Every structure is written in C-alpha cells, then in structure tokens.
Amino acid sequence: MAAAARPEQEEDDLLDSIVMADVRFHGEGYQEGFAEGSHAGITEGKCYGALHGAKVGSEIGCYYGFACTWRSLLQKCASEKYSKKLKVLDALLGMIQNFPYEDPTYAKLHEDLDKIRSKFKQLCSLLCVHPDFGLCDKDSGLAF
Incomplete structure (x- = not known):
C-alpha cells in the first residue's frame, strides 16, 4: 500500500511551485520571445537582402547597358584612337558577365563590385x- 502524502510535503510542494513560478515563467517567456524574434529576424533579413540585391542588380544593369551602348558606338568608328577605350570597355563587360549574381554568400562580392565601379569610372x-546618373536632382525645387 502506498504511503499517504504528508501534509508537510504537500505544503512544501505548493510553496516550491509558487517560488519557482518566476523562474519557470521567465524561461518560458524567453523561449517564446526567442522563437518569435528568430522568425521576425529571418523575415526582416529576407526583405533587407531583396532590397539591397535589387539595388546592386540595378546598378550593375545600368553599367552593362552603358557599356553595351558605347561598345556599339565605338565599333562603328573603329580606329587606333579608340583601341584603349574598347579594351577598358571589354574589361568592364567581362567583369559584369563574370559577376556572381546567383551567389549571395560569395566572399568577394563587395570587392568585385568595387572593382566594377572603378572600371566604370575609368x-x-x-x-x-x-x-x-541620378534620376532626380535634390535641388530641383523652384526658388524665387
């Protein structure tokens, strides 16, 4: 036959559950907050990555369109004085075509992007x- 619980033991269990409630609720709240924060962080990170990826893609697309246009213009009047310009243009086009668009974890992404910007400036x-190539001028308002 099982021994009946002593009244002192029941009192200790009740007091223990009251005293430990703070620790238990703190732990549960932390776990819930951590799970919710992780989900929100992933969602925010995806939005941030998509926004900045679109900006980089737009910038490189602008460089590519610029280079292709100038390539076709300079090819029409091929002469020795345009050879250096065509060489730099081909180098820029090659850098753009070899840029790792599909790999956001590429370690040299920013370094390669800076090289493309430098070649474009050259x-x-x-x-x-x-x-x-600003789309709008900040000081375009009317002044009297």
Whole structure:
C-alpha cells in the first residue's frame, strides 16, 4: 500500500511551485520571445537582402547597358584612337558577365563590385562622360 502524502510535503510542494513560478515563467517567456524574434529576424533579413540585391542588380544593369551602348558606338568608328577605350570597355563587360549574381554568400562580392565601379569610372574618364546618373536632382525645387 502506498504511503499517504504528508501534509508537510504537500505544503512544501505548493510553496516550491509558487517560488519557482518566476523562474519557470521567465524561461518560458524567453523561449517564446526567442522563437518569435528568430522568425521576425529571418523575415526582416529576407526583405533587407531583396532590397539591397535589387539595388546592386540595378546598378550593375545600368553599367552593362552603358557599356553595351558605347561598345556599339565605338565599333562603328573603329580606329587606333579608340583601341584603349574598347579594351577598358571589354574589361568592364567581362567583369559584369563574370559577376556572381546567383551567389549571395560569395566572399568577394563587395570587392568585385568595387572593382566594377572603378572600371566604370575609368571608362567614363576615357569617354569624357560625367558618371552622374541620378534620376532626380535634390535641388530641383523652384526658388524665387
């Protein structure tokens, strides 16, 4: 036959559950908060990555369109004085075509992007083109 629980033991269990409730609720709250924060962080990270990936893609697309346009213009008037410009242009196009668009974990992504920007600036300098492609001017408001 099982021994009946002593009243002192029941009192100790009741007091123990009251005293330990703070620790238990703190642990449960932490776990719930951690799970919710992880989910929110993943969602926010995906949005941030998509936004900045689109910006990089748009920037590289602009460089690519610029280079292709100038390539077709310079090929029409092929001469010795355009050979350096064509060489830099081909280098820029090669860098753009070899850029790892599909691998966001690529370790040298920012380094390669900086090289493309530098090559683009070099090309603009050779072509005597100002590389300011802003869509809107901040000071475009009317002033009296």
